[in-house]
Each structure stands twice: as C-alpha cells, then as structure tokens.
Amino acid sequence: MNKFAFRTTLYFALVTIAAVIALSGCGGNGNNNASESPSTPSTSSAPAAGGATKEITVTATNFQFDQTELKVNKGDTVKLTLKNDNGNHGFKIPDYDVNLKNGESATFVADKAGTFDFACSIQCGTGHNEMTGQLIVQ
Ligand SMILES: [Cu+2]
Known part of the structure; x- marks a missing residue:
C-alpha cells in the first residue's frame, strides 16, 4: 500500500515537472511574440500623428x-x-x-x-x- 502510493506520487511528480518545463518553453515564446506585436502598431501610427x-x-x-x-x-x-x-x-x-x-x-x-x-x-x-x-x- 505504502509502496504503491509512493510510486504513484513519484510518477505524478515527474509528469508535473515535465508539464511545467513544456509549458514554460511555450510560454516564453508566447511572451516574446506578445511583446513585439503591440509595439508594431504604435510605431506605424506615430508618423500619422506627427504631421505638420x-x-x-x-x-x-x-x-x-x-x-x-x-x-x-x-x-x-x-x-x-x-x-x-x-x-x-x-x-x-x-x-x-x-x-x-x-x-x-x-x-x-x-x-x-x-x-x-x-x-x-x-x-x-x-x-x-x-x-x-x-x-x-x-
Ligand atoms: Cu453663399
């Protein structure tokens, strides 16, 4: 009983660690894209507002x-x-x-x-x- 419970806990711990690594990898890329996208419209709208x-x-x-x-x-x-x-x-x-x-x-x-x-x-x-x-x- 105790051995089985320990193995199960270990198994879920490994799965959780693998999932966190996978998510953080995707999240890192997603954050980079998200931070680039809003800056593009703001630079392109700047010249229109900067007319004489x-x-x-x-x-x-x-x-x-x-x-x-x-x-x-x-x-x-x-x-x-x-x-x-x-x-x-x-x-x-x-x-x-x-x-x-x-x-x-x-x-x-x-x-x-x-x-x-x-x-x-x-x-x-x-x-x-x-x-x-x-x-x-x-
Ligand atoms: Cu008139």
Whole structure:
C-alpha cells in the first residue's frame, strides 16, 4: 500500500515537472511574440500623428473665396479659419465635417487622401453657387 502510493506520487511528480518545463518553453515564446506585436502598431501610427500643422485662413467676399485650392499633406493637422471681408458667407467641407461661420476656426487631421469639394454654406446671394473650391490632401 505504502509502496504503491509512493510510486504513484513519484510518477505524478515527474509528469508535473515535465508539464511545467513544456509549458514554460511555450510560454516564453508566447511572451516574446506578445511583446513585439503591440509595439508594431504604435510605431506605424506615430508618423500619422506627427504631421505638420497648417494654419489656413480663407477670406470670403461677394462672391468668391480668395483661395480655390487648399493643398495639404496627408497626416497634417489643419487649422482652418473663415474671415468674411464683405457679405455673409460660410465655409463647408462636407467630407471632413467642417462648417464655419465668419470668424470661426476648425481643426482636423487630414487623414483621408484625395480631392474634397468645399463651398459656401450660407445662401449669400446671386453668386453663392460659384463660391466653391477644393481641398487637396496628397
Ligand atoms: Cu453663399
């Protein structure tokens, strides 16, 4: 009885040691992979957040904007301000959820490349429909 119990205990002890060695080997590899994976996305997202900051003031008159083409680089932080010299005009870029009234500013990250229309957002008079332009994110 005692001998049998001792052998059984010894057997389980050996199995347990073998299992611990096997698990620690796998666990070591798993930990290395896990610590590399999170660092990869954080380095790749860093350049997007590190773009330049561009401050652009668009001046509106009856019936045009002083700039019809705004060029920025993808990843830039853009601070847009609308200034009305005469008339009552707004400034909208629907694709970037920008809609400004006179004197207002909007700051956004140009994270989508492409050409996006902007336009006057206030029905300002006869020339309203000609008050358009494009934001070019390259
Ligand atoms: Cu208008």
